[in-house]
Amino acid sequence: MPYAIELLNITKRFARTVANDDVTLKVLAGSIHALVGENGAGKTTLMETLYGLYQPDAGAIRIHEKEVTIKSPHDSIKLGIGMVHQHFMLVPPLTVLENIVLGAETTKNFFIDLKKTTAEISELAEKFSLNVPLTEKVENVGVGIQQRVEILKAIYRKADILVLDEPTAVLTPQETVQLFKILAELKEQGKTIVLITHKLNEVMAISDHVSVMRKGKIVGHLETPKTNPQEIAQLMVGRPVLLRVEKSEHKAGAPVLGVKELTYVDRRGVEALKSVSLDVASGEILGIAGVEGNGQSQLVECITGLIRPTSGSITINGVEIVGLNAREVFARGLAHVPEDRIKRGLVIDLSIKENLILSLQALPQFSSRLSMKRAEITSNAELLIQKYDVRPPDPNAITRGLSGGNQQKVIIARELSRNAEVIIASQPTRGVDIGGIEFIHRTLVTARDSGKAILLVSADLNEILSLSDRIAVMYSGRIVKIFPDNKVEESELGLYMTGSNQELIREAK
Amino acid sequence: MTAKKHLPRLVGITSVLEHPITQNFLIPLFAVVLSFAVGAIFIVMVGKNPFEVYSILFSQTLGSTYGIGQLLFKTTPLIFAGLSVALCFRAGLFNIGAEGQLQIGAFLTALVGMKTFGVPFYLEIPLLMLAGMVGGGLWGFIPGYLKAKTGAHEVINTIMLNFIATALVSYFVTNLYNVPATVHTPPISPAGRLPRFDAFVSGFQGSPVNFSIFVALIAALFVWYYVDRTRYGYELRVVGLNSKAAEYGGISVSKNIILSMTIGGAIAGLVGTNFVMGYKYYFEEGFSTGTGFMGIAVALLGNNNPFGVILAALLFGMLEYGGLVINTMVPKELVSILQAIVIIFVISSNKIFRKILTNFLKKRTLSIND
Numbered sequence A: 001m002p003y004a005i006e007l008l009n010i011t012k013r014f015a016r017t018v019a020n021d022d023v024t025l026k027v028l029a030g031s032i033h034a035l036v037g038e039n040g041a042g043k044t045t046l047m048e049t050l051y052g053l054y055q056p057d058a059g060a061i062r063i064h065e066k067e068v069t070i071k072s073p074h075d076s077i078k079l080g081i082g083m084v085h086q087h088f089m090l091v092p093p094l095t096v097l098e099n100i101v102l103g104a105e106t107t108k109n110f111f112i113d114l115k116k117t118t119a120e121i122s123e124l125a126e127k128f129s130l131n132v133p134l135t136e137k138v139e140n141v142g143v144g145i146q147q148r149v150e151i152l153k154a155i156y157r158k159a160d161i162l163v164l165d166e167p168t169a170v171l172t173p174q175e176t177v178q179l180f181k182i183l184a185e186l187k188e189q190g191k192t193i194v195l196i197t198h199k200l201n202e203v204m205a206i207s208d209h210v211s212v213m214r215k216g217k218i219v220g221h222l223e224t225p226k227t228n229p230q231e232i233a234q235l236m237v238g239r240p241v242l243l244r245v246e247k248s249e250h251k252a253g254a255p256v257l258g259v260k261e262l263t264y265v266d267r268r269g270v271e272a273l274k275s276v277s278l279d280v281a282s283g284e285i286l287g288i289a290g291v292e293g294n295g296q297s298q299l300v301e302c303i304t305g306l307i308r309p310t311s312g313s314i315t316i317n318g319v320e321i322v323g324l325n326a327r328e329v330f331a332r333g334l335a336h337v338p339e340d341r342i343k344r345g346l347v348i349d350l351s352i353k354e355n356l357i358l359s360l361q362a363l364p365q366f367s368s369r370l371s372m373k374r375a376e377i378t379s380n381a382e383l384l385i386q387k388y389d390v391r392p393p394d395p396n397a398i399t400r401g402l403s404g405g406n407q408q409k410v411i412i413a414r415e416l417s418r419n420a421e422v423i424i425a426s427q428p429t430r431g432v433d434i435g436g437i438e439f440i441h442r443t444l445v446t447a448r449d450s451g452k453a454i455l456l457v458s459a460d461l462n463e464i465l466s467l468s469d470r471i472a473v474m475y476s477g478r479i480v481k482i483f484p485d486n487k488v489e490e491s492e493l494g495l496y497m498t499g500s501n502q503e504l505i506r507e508a509k
Numbered sequence B: 001m002t003a004k005k006h007l008p009r010l011v012g013i014t015s016v017l018e019h020p021i022t023q024n025f026l027i028p029l030f031a032v033v034l035s036f037a038v039g040a041i042f043i044v045m046v047g048k049n050p051f052e053v054y055s056i057l058f059s060q061t062l063g064s065t066y067g068i069g070q071l072l073f074k075t076t077p078l079i080f081a082g083l084s085v086a087l088c089f090r091a092g093l094f095n096i097g098a099e100g101q102l103q104i105g106a107f108l109t110a111l112v113g114m115k116t117f118g119v120p121f122y123l124e125i126p127l128l129m130l131a132g133m134v135g136g137g138l139w140g141f142i143p144g145y146l147k148a149k150t151g152a153h154e155v156i157n158t159i160m161l162n163f164i165a166t167a168l169v170s171y172f173v174t175n176l177y178n179v180p181a182t183v184h185t186p187p188i189s190p191a192g193r194l195p196r197f198d199a200f201v202s203g204f205q206g207s208p209v210n211f212s213i214f215v216a217l218i219a220a221l222f223v224w225y226y227v228d229r230t231r232y233g234y235e236l237r238v239v240g241l242n243s244k245a246a247e248y249g250g251i252s253v254s255k256n257i258i259l260s261m262t263i264g265g266a267i268a269g270l271v272g273t274n275f276v277m278g279y280k281y282y283f284e285e286g287f288s289t290g291t292g293f294m295g296i297a298v299a300l301l302g303n304n305n306p307f308g309v310i311l312a313a314l315l316f317g318m319l320e321y322g323g324l325v326i327n328t329m330v331p332k333e334l335v336s337i338l339q340a341i342v343i344i345f346v347i348s349s350n351k352i353f354r355k356i357l358t359n360f361l362k363k364r365t366l367s368i369n370d
């Protein structure tokens, strides 16, 4: 079978790093090829080079057996390459429809032919069951939907080679199954797919081949049917990896975080939270399962002081915190790993060490009235970088240049360094590699064992099931079910999450 | 395979490109050199010898004590204005209002100065500076407050406030506080005068350069320290770079917007130290010929770095004074053209510089490999 993509001896360097070091990757036409590797291994860089966002310092690219130069995404789109990026490239104030057609508009007398375009896109969306609200503004839809918009966008541009950079990181298991159906369908139609992922079960489930990258190099090409997750993990990390969370029985203490009848009506009058009540005790992890966009973000933002609930109460150790701003809430003993690291959790144009003190800058530890304590800030960074294995291990490196997983590690490091009593962790391992997940999970479990109260919000059911001591399911702004332990079937959770079991939900009310 | 051998050197060059010295200093310098080269074309077009014109430009400004005095005198207000714009930039705000802020500031300096005869100099001088800072600060506070509380864009509001400032000051100077038949105020108390350089070095004779240049340098030092070394500056930068993250970290976005516009305005308001306290000893309508706007160019060329601002102000100061010098040889519009070319090249230089360097490198690597 002919190759659709041949990346030959690609080398790409950044100021401090060699992101791709003499990398050769060949992808058979009509196959699904998984690309895996630790955070910062160079997967995104390699694919963005293929997409024309970077120029390789050395090496050649062949598409459908023809040598090509790809100077910009404009060239790659013409070659039939579509890419769905790890960090979405959508224009928030524009509608979903506008984002999809942006740059590929069908015009009629200089105006976008709205009717025709809408029909075309609706048809595509239908065909691949990619449900999106076409007239909604992108800034108003959740990350899950934004992901679908990105995929639709590439398909709309008639991509014949589709690169997906961690597409499932933001999807629920149900959505992932759906996506994989779509991918299988695309493959059936002769399209070639490169899939970057950190989830080895996905690799096993859908790919034909898998390439493993480590520290800028390819360390193995495997045929999926002839390998297993353990082998891939070992290749990725360079040591045997624990693929399961080790966790002792939990000994929950007194409730620390209390949420009572919390209601939030957003600016557009939508009731995003409907009388939500829950408790998190010291020494336990309460997992919130749910399809993204069912009120989890608003719940977290209310608790962390970013938005003000319309009614209800939130207490830490019995003390009311509604009405306090983010800084005051932090001071009451709360840590917050926000769901969107680029938007909220980091200032990507500042260095690692400056990000490691975000919201801690006013502590006497890091600044006096007249100046920042630069030596302390640097040594704090050195310590955390080492402890959390952030790469590159340079306190002065600008955070923008870090891989997604390493950016996440910076946030985790900062939030856990607060030593807060309550930890709100929203999608803490999104886009993090298996080594990192292992580490973050272990860190959260250790925090639990030392008596912290942890509220875990995650779209990843595996994560919820393996970490939580109790599980709450959110659907449409309500807690529809709280399971007293984590001995639940995934399928049962799924029913509650999608609201498809209305009877059960009515019963719960 | 041979490419590999050259890997370390290439890595070296990439990091040179991203090094702060390159970003803050070499690239702007490159832009300046390039624009002088393009300026030469224009000089040739008006039928003059560019080498001759440039050599006069340099010798008249840098070649004598008097020339240096004039250069520094022109540079001082540009430093204040540049710092004002640069500080606001770091907070993510585009302060087009330095012109209005410095008008109000300088006028208030003069107004307080003419009402406070008899105060000893060691109180009078700080008092007048404070008056300038209060005036400018107020004129920065207003758009800052409006932006923070209503979201009204600071660009529009600072432009509008420039008109108001100019008109207001003009009204006061022509109707209420003027010396009859002039457009200037009565003089300030002699205690409020800043010493001129010519009182110490006779070579500066005839040039009004005065101690306000030191005020400007201290202001630059202050801005650097404030932005880069204090936690307030850290918060200001966070707000400027990512206001959502600021919110998340409990940093008040609106407080920082108001604060930085106010401080920026106050710095612009110090312009009066040069003209009112160091030169004329009164306020005169039209004393600033767009200094506040040049401040934008100065901040841009200086990469919003206080020390870069000083260097950039020196360059624009030189063009401003040098423009007067070469006036007899070439039309004075040429100097405006040169200034504009510098600005254009600065804005585009990063990319041009990168391209030239990368192309150069690629060729080198290729020829070595062959």
Ligand SMILES: Nc1ncnc2c1ncn2[C@@H]1O[C@H](COP(=O)(O)OP(=O)(O)OP(=O)(O)O)[C@@H](O)[C@H]1O
Pocket (backbone or CB within 6 Å): A014, A015, A016, A017, A018, A019, A037, A038, A039, A040, A041, A042, A043, A044, A045, A046, A086, A391, A392, A400, A401, A402, A403, A404, A405, A406, A431, A433
């Ligand atoms: N624009 C950039 N400037 C400087 N360094 C960069 C840049 N982009 C990536 N890097 C560096 O290149 C290396 C590879 O990064 P890349 O994003 O390709 O990793 P990745 O394999 O996609 O990781 P992840 O799984 O975390 O997304 C990292 O060390 C990263 O810090």
Ligand SMILES: [Mg+2]
Pocket (backbone or CB within 6 Å): A043, A044, A045, A086, A165, A403, A404
């Ligand atoms: Mg990546």
